[in-house]
Amino acid sequence: MWPIKNINTAILTIMLASSSVMLSCKDNSKQEKRPNIVFIMSDDHAYQAISAYDNTLINTPNIDRIAKEGMLFTNASVTNSICAPSRATILTGKHTHMHGKVDNVFPFDTTNVTFPQLLHDAGYQTAMFGKLHFGNNPKGFDEFKILPDQGDYYNPEFITNKGDTTIMGYVTDIITDLTLDWFDNRRDEDKPFMLFYLHKAPHREWLPAPRHYKEFTKKTFPEPATLFDDYKGRGTAAKEAEMNIREHMTVSADNKIYPEIAKELGIEEPSEWGYNVFKSKYGRFTEAQKAEWDAIYGPINEEFKKQYPSMSEEDFMRWKYQRYMQDYLGTIAAVDENVGRLMDYLDENGLSENTIVVYTSDQGFYLGEHGWFDKRFIYDESFKTPLLIKWPEKIEAGSKNNVMVQNLDFAQTFLEAADVKAPADMQGESLMPLLEGQPEKWTREGVYYHYYEYPGFHMVKRHYGIVTEDYKLAHFYYDIDEWELYDRKKDPMEMNNVYDDPAYEKVVKELKEKLKKLRLKYKDSEELDQHFIQKYKDRGIIKSDL
Incomplete structure (x- = not known):
């Protein structure tokens, strides 16, 4: 028989071991319940160009999958419709006057705490691939590969936490390749993850992938009812804005007419900027890429050369609109394909069930409405942004929400989902009640907007x-x-x-x-x-x- 002392010691050892196992199981259980987060954002992707909202212009079956398996928000908006301020608002959960990035030039106040930092500190593995648009060293990320500033569609350079690199190919495909490589080779399966998957497309100057040249340049798209808006019934701001397709969109950089042809035709561009940008982007092509481009865009140029001398102002507007849509929507086709690649990966690797997937844009965009391109205004096409969220454990598939939500709300939503306390100075509201089907807990009646970049x-x-x-x-x-x-x-x-x-x-x-x-x-x-x-x-x- 064992001495009493030894028996007590053995019992104590067994009890401690059991407690340790129970605590370990409890911690692991809690860890497993914390959702993964995949935040997908494109640049200047109009909600009108997502078929879950409107299939007039394009079908986006892969982006639509997020809505079919989750929730579609019809009144999502931004606090300031311009790229870098919007991104800073998403990261900080603050209005632009609070985080300091009121326009694309003002510096971001780096003392701001971002939600990726908080998730990282709480045990999340974090990664960012694609276009951030401000800052070369995003805080709170274990790994990042981001485009410098606007980045390039072809053979883009990337800033990484291990040095800069250039990758040959098409940017939308490359960003996805980098993302899937991270999943396959560096994801820590013992941690929940938060992934920023950020596309350059469909930002200006809208260069599609070669596989989409022929299909989209042959298409004719319906014109918006307000393409020839004369701005009666509006104020001074609408009348004086410089983003009319006919007057302010460059025929060279934007519509892809070779500078020598545009000059030969005597077309007056707003500035030399359009010619210089075209030369810069075309100059990035390899010889093989130039051959692919010239095979499709060369004949477009020759046809335009014949037609332009007899075009009326109205004809020219219609021609520019079609060229705009062909290239803009062509870039979105590649985004949709690549979102499908990522969604398939999550499904095939058993990651979909406990992963929040968000698709959004940094703001809306004009696709010819009111005769405009670009964004900036509080008017709907600019102010509203696409927002589709799926989370099988919480969100009812195929649901729709019409309440006023903003990009201001993302930070607090992700923090609450991860059971991380949000800082008191964040200004948004968590979307969790809406995601969990409890709209009665949502009390916001209106949202606030402020745009600053003028003159600009x-x-x-x-x-x-x-x-x-x-x-x-x-x-x-x-x-x-x-x-x-x-x-x-x-x-x-x-x-x-x-x-x-x-x-x-x-x-x-x-x-x-x-x-x-x-x-x-x-x-x-x-x-x-x-x-x-x-x-x-x-x-x-x-x-x-x-």
Whole structure:
């Protein structure tokens, strides 16, 4: 028989071991329940160019899969419709005046804490591949391979945490190759992961993959009803913006007419920029890539050379619109194919069930509506952004949500999903109640928007506003002082400013009060408006008081 002392010691040892196993199982169980996160974002991808929203222009079956297996948001929007500020808002969960990146030039305040940092500190393995657009050293990532600034469609350079490299091929395919390589070779299966999978496409100047040249350049796309908008019923800002397809889109860089042909035809470009960009992008091609390009775009140039002398202004607008759509949508075809590659990988490797998959864009984009391309305005095509989310453990497949959500909300959503406490200075609201089918817990009635980059590219005036499901109230300021109100239900194309209509007097009063409260809530103010105007003066962008 064992001595009593030895028996007690043995029992204690067994109890401690059992406790350790139980704790270990409990920890592992908790670890397993934390979802993986795949955040997919394209650049300037209009919701009108996703068939889950509207199949008029293109079919995107792979992106649509996210909606079919999850939730489609119809009123998702941004806080500031311009690339780098939008991305900074996503990372920080703060409005642009709070994180400092109010435009593409102002520096990002690197003292901001980003949600990837918090997830990384909480035990997530983190990786980023593709286009970040600001900063060369994203915080909180174990591994990154990102494009410098805008990046290139062909034979792109990448900044990595192990040095810079150039990879031959087409950027959308390459970003996916890098992502799948990480999954196969460096993913830690003992940790949940958070992956940023970020596409350059369909950002300007819209260079499709060779496999899509022939198909898309042969297509004719329906024109939007407002292609020839004359901006009556709107204010000064819409009339003075410089993003009309006929007047401001370059025939060379954007429509792919060789500079020598454009000059031979006497086409007046807005500047030499278009010619220089075309030469730069074409110059990146290998000889084989040039041959593929010339085989398709050469005949387009020759046909244009014949037609242009007899084109009316209206004909030219229609021609430019078709060229725009052919290339823009051609780049999206490659995005959709590659999203399919990633989705298939998740399915085939048993990762789909406990993975949140998000597809979005850094903002909306004009596809000829109001005669425009680009973004920046609070008007819907710019302000609204696609948002599709799947998470089989939480989200009912095929569900749809119409409430007002923003890119401001992503950070807190991911943190709550991962059971990580969000910092008190984040300004969004977690989407978890909506994802879990509890919309009654969602209390937001309207969202806040503020655009700053004026004077600047496309000359869209400074403005801020509030948007609800029913109305949109905006204040354009600095060199003008104009208010605009749109009835989103009765006037979905936003053609008639009803701010001065007596029938909407009560609506204006109520929205102004709500807007005032939102400005206070998000710590925005007239003093901050003047602060950023002064910054433009300090940089020499504004040369006189107006």
